[in-house]
Amino acid sequence: MTVARINQENELEQAFQIRKEVFVKEQGVPLEDEFDEFDTLDGAAQHILVYHENAPAGTARIRWVDGFGKLERICILPPYRQLGLGKVIVAALEEIAAEQEVAKVKLHGQTQAEGFYKKLGYETASQPFLEDGILHVVMTKALAHA
Template structure:
């Protein structure tokens, strides 16, 4: 019997990271047809990778990247939320919102004053409900329309 217990935590070991990449592969590569060579990048090893478990089963993931460090600096004041993916069995359970809130909490711990993201345009309403604001021009990433979004944490 399902209890719908949702746990969000940082990926802790190789098994967790494998689950992260399986989820991203299922959602982005298989479902959305993102080329596999565009899905994994050099930010993955330096990112905080989160894993969502619903009743103990991995169903979602997201990552947080220190934008300054990822761009060759020593660290920044802004984190980049990315690669938010929830498997069909986790959708509608609050998993996506819980993953975003976990990233925001971690960003605060790391001293970031804001979280930025590149939202697929069909997901704008989801992020707006969580306090994010779109800015700039629409752009394509892996052939999918996106907009820049940001949320101040102070």
């Protein structure tokens, strides 16, 4: 498996297709809520793709919010789950944050994934809340290498 930082429109479109499949089709997030002004190549967010055997399998992005690196839109296509790609994606985003000298990261994690993020060192920092009809919690982590 490999991780690539997205810097071309065709790569960004691959990421969008993965997000549509996971968030819109599978989880029922309205299409108009899934995409926003940060879904560009202009640097407002850094998008990544993770490949498994050269096939795009997952995606995510990180952007800078209130001194945090905010990990967003983390998703993996169903056939590639349980292969460790989620851990690879989070590590890649944390590396980008550290390169930007950001000492802490946060995310809005779906409550069903809370245990996964806790295993990666994240702490729950909020009560559950609804986002696009799905229960989430804010989770944070201080980066040791920042």
